[in-house]
Amino acid sequence: MKIRHLVESQQLDVETIFALFKKADELRVSTEKSLEGKILATLFYEPSTRTRLSFESAMLKLGGNVIGTENAKEFSSAAKGESLQDSIRTVASYADIIVQRHFEKGSAQIAASVSSVPVINAGDGAGQHPTQALLDLYTIWREIGSLDNITVVMVGDLKYGRTVRSLCYLLGKFQDIKIIFIAPEFLSVKNDLKDYLKKHSILFEEQADLNKYLPQADIVYMTRIQKERMSDTEYENAKEAYTITEDNLSLLKDKSRLLHPLPHVEEIKLSVKTEQTDNRVAYFRQVENGLYVRMALLSYLLE
């Protein structure tokens, strides 16, 4: 069944996922302008230049146009006490599709419930970021050649990081996946996510020794320790607990890939040269893949 809004990654079934990936592959080389005359509104209550520009570029490449605000929290009528519902109903009068980033979990669902046009969740607080998960999965598929029978090592902030959460929900739809979670203890993966994985027969382990598991990984999914979510002491202890260096990168198999939702800070200690020449470092290809996945998604929701 075709979805109308993309609020959380669980909504996507395997058939839709592969349809989107096939479309993304086509759009890499296409010059189709199928969204001419359509308008995308980007409503960012929390700034994210990377995600916003990715969606805006995707829309423009398909021939559409863009309106938006990068500072909805301060500049929109939210500052005057307007409800999110009213803001969405207003913007839905001006645009054919809305991409929303919001600081509160659940706000994407609220937006979708009143909008007369499709809403894409581009991050809702500690909630989800489904297009990030989709581009992560698309990158795994393109780089590894399969989404079944792979081992994914997830590292860093597994508690607050919404990209880990959204990606796990998607991985749960495939076969013979094994996930190895590696995090500082106070940032370990939450129980509800573990329950989800059990229910979907995904093998997972929680481990502490990154270097021991790097040789087994098909995918290493690094994430940033989010300074803004913890005390300074916690951050100082956690920020370099697990890092990728020139040394331990060499533990990865040639066919394995290092992914990261970006931005990265101290957890990646590779030189620009290694990033540019070592084929295992895939996170800038991952960024570019995001563009094609978002083009595919905009096409799908506006068709």
Next chain:
Amino acid sequence: MKIRHLVESQQLDVETIFALFKKADELRVSTEKSLEGKILATLFYEPSTRTRLSFESAMLKLGGNVIGTENAKEFSSAAKGESLQDSIRTVASYADIIVQRHFEKGSAQIAASVSSVPVINAGDGAGQHPTQALLDLYTIWREIGSLDNITVVMVGDLKYGRTVRSLCYLLGKFQDIKIIFIAPEFLSVKNDLKDYLKKHSILFEEQADLNKYLPQADIVYMTRIQKERMSDTEYENAKEAYTITEDNLSLLKDKSRLLHPLPHVEEIKLSVKTEQTDNRVAYFRQVENGLYVRMALLSYLLE
């Protein structure tokens, strides 16, 4: 006589108003791209996502393009001491038309006086907001079927609210209008506006009992109490002085309409469901009408 800039609603004569409304009606269903190659600059010294996105969407739908800033106060050379005149003359080199929102009354006139391209006032402090008045009037015309011989109940902040002011100036151009003003005493309508209405033979009364006058109204025009313009105590006393609830909405005739320039806060206490299903609630249709009126105005000024 064709106007070049739209600074205040009084500039518009009845003939021009109806020409704009006719054009707006056409543009609801048209796909004309008559502004291809034209550039709109939105210069917002005071943020307003609603108004800015409405103008930008209008321009894009007509095939034009948009440049702009949502934070001109902080980001433009105004912060370095540049005069508004110089800023406007600069932007007029880049664009074919300018939409300006400014925090100071009179600034739209200053901009218009030096600009080599048309300027539209999108709000100048306690001054005017003529396109809001125009979309209000267009909504009344579409919903009621006439602009003569109607009773308008205006409620809320009648002192500081520039939309009430701009709308009254427009209503002054029609026949057999009756306005009933209902406001907390310290927010009652100013004398200069009353003088204008007298001069233009518009009947008006100042009343206190909202529910008594709802059954007489063809249009109820609610406005927000603007917290940012008064003390906390004043706001607490005023904010719920006059509200529309499910109960008193039922006092309205079936053919009457509830309008609001939005955003609304405590003065409207209707459920989302009532807003979506009760045909008397017209403020989201009003928002959409704003898009078509602004398309018509951009076409008119750039023809």
Next chain:
Amino acid sequence: MKIRHLVESQQLDVETIFALFKKADELRVSTEKSLEGKILATLFYEPSTRTRLSFESAMLKLGGNVIGTENAKEFSSAAKGESLQDSIRTVASYADIIVQRHFEKGSAQIAASVSSVPVINAGDGAGQHPTQALLDLYTIWREIGSLDNITVVMVGDLKYGRTVRSLCYLLGKFQDIKIIFIAPEFLSVKNDLKDYLKKHSILFEEQADLNKYLPQADIVYMTRIQKERMSDTEYENAKEAYTITEDNLSLLKDKSRLLHPLPHVEEIKLSVKTEQTDNRVAYFRQVENGLYVRMALLSYLLE
């Protein structure tokens, strides 16, 4: 040799400069849409509405599209500790060309060194602003008819002003130029720039009496005293040290021209009427020239 990025004005040789000027002249009257399907990203870590809107308008007029942020410092991942290199590599995935304004000298070179698409420096702290120099030079060429054998009086903040620096580098490429520097002592031109001029056989003098040299000038290039770079006392002493008034404007030859990179504050004391009617006042034509020069540059770098 064709340049790929424009980081500093010295990169431009005389042949390229004249090719750009010829193209700019053509684009004044052309409606070519040669950049259709191309995307410009404007990344402004320091706000500048004038420069940003000029580039954006230039891109749109050539049929291209624009994405960007006017507040990259606060809104991009820079706030989360991401390196400039990573930000640039990300944005280069979304766009065909990047225009960057940054608060740190040298950052344009860093951006260019990692970007997979052309980068234009739109100001890097106390570094350079090469398109400003290019539009200054283009204005001199159009207004005076030649770039050789001219006398330029440069006035104001010659120490911190990066436009003076970038323009001197360009003037160094032409014949029989004479520059007269006039500045408060603590804002006089730096030694490295003097050394550059000597090396390129450009005559220059440092003088104190503005009115004495106005009659000799072909070009008077005024600049703003930058309050944000000095103490309040220094600013108070410097701000009106050298001004252009209705009186001393009359000392200029009829064929001479008054230029200013704008914004101007106290150093220009002319009425709006004089600015609009005295042909010697060229700084708003200079603004418009900036649009055509940037169109030419975008075309050149994206060809």
